[in-house]
Amino acid sequence: MTKKAAATWRMTDALAAKLVSFEGKVRTRRFAEGEQLYRQDEINTCFYFIKSGLVQVSIFRRDGTEVVLENMGPNALCGEGSAFDGLPRFSTAVAVEPTEALEFDTTRIESLLRADPELALAMLRLTSLKQRILALRLEHLVSNDPEDRILELLRRLSQMFAIDHERGRKIITHLTHEQIASMTGTSRVTVTRTMGRLREKGMLFIEDGFTILANDEDSEEN
Amino acid sequence: MTKKAAATWRMTDALAAKLVSFEGKVRTRRFAEGEQLYRQDEINTCFYFIKSGLVQVSIFRRDGTEVVLENMGPNALCGEGSAFDGLPRFSTAVAVEPTEALEFDTTRIESLLRADPELALAMLRLTSLKQRILALRLEHLVSNDPEDRILELLRRLSQMFAIDHERGRKIITHLTHEQIASMTGTSRVTVTRTMGRLREKGMLFIEDGFTILANDEDSEEN
């Protein structure tokens, strides 16, 4: 049950534009803090484009632990996976802030696609991006080295939510060690230990509570 | 460098039908054993629908280890992720058997989508399925328990490639422990140990070299 957090995912404005253009043509919904957009195991055909707010998408495992997939902020799309394949949702989405979203329904989207082939392309590009992120997370999760797992997350955040800084990239998204732990499949203690090590190595700095990831001059990741 | 293996992924015939119908309208390509369909880090816009043969999709990590994402058999789609988002491929696809595939090009697919909105839906459904599989793998990879990781793989295979058997589901796909290890991020020894434990618990049987996964009406695991 992680608490309020900043977004860990978003898309480029160009991609979002296509979805935004449907405002008015589809239902706009508001979710209060704590309200669920959809719940694991249920079947339905809606997916959401988030206009404002913050939605946490996570999987609850059988042993009770929670795996946070992503914190979706403005311009993110969520729920499209299970909306299209008609199978029970594999994740739960909860608004952790008051959220406004466009609700698309796949049972009605066929007509939209017919009318606007660009929408199909935009959707495919979006799901492709998600596929990429998932695959990259997978790549680093197979490793049992926590440093590897945590760096992968930080690098992704540094790409998506960071601003340049004299010593690297300042990551605006603030995550507690607990949250990082639940996203990387490690323990809170290990996150603390590992980030301490990274700091000693000069790969990481903390300033005003923000994490600064040093540019990896040593290699050419991503 | 895992060797020849059986498929670990496929889609339902209904979904495949739409793609198959494009035979003749798009290029058909043949790949010899060992030939690459695409390579990690390169950029191009093609994706493939496999008609026959077997393609191994894997990620080569910086430390040199290989993560096998999937062995794609007939009726599988691969490469669509990086084909659509225009970023460097995150995986490498190699034919491990002589393979015949339909080659789609995203730069030309727009016209196809326009002409046939059903194609867009089929593609979205397909990528959704892939997203689901990736997310489920993720869910189990965050766990450091090898039993968890390995069971997830076996359950997936049991759903996709197994036939009923008096003691459970007989998994046709034959994988060596080494291959299972590289798909689950564990060591070969651990796979052997873990599967031994599962056998003792009666959750697993080996017969004629095939793995039989007991139906989990026994519900309680770990």
Place this chain on the structure above:
DNA sequence: TGAGCGCTGTATCGCCGGATACGACCGGGT
């Protein structure tokens, strides 16, 4: 038929991450 190879089953050992516990710090609320 025998040699060689790949796969499976074990054993030993070192290491490191999880569990647990506790203290320091910071901020908000009464």
Place this chain on the structure above:
DNA sequence: ACCCGGTCGTATCCGGCGATACAGCGCTCA
């Protein structure tokens, strides 16, 4: 000021996985 909840830092202990090595076994092929 005081308390309190949340977060970060650190110590200890234990279990189990990875690395490595080796033995038995069933192939294939000469």
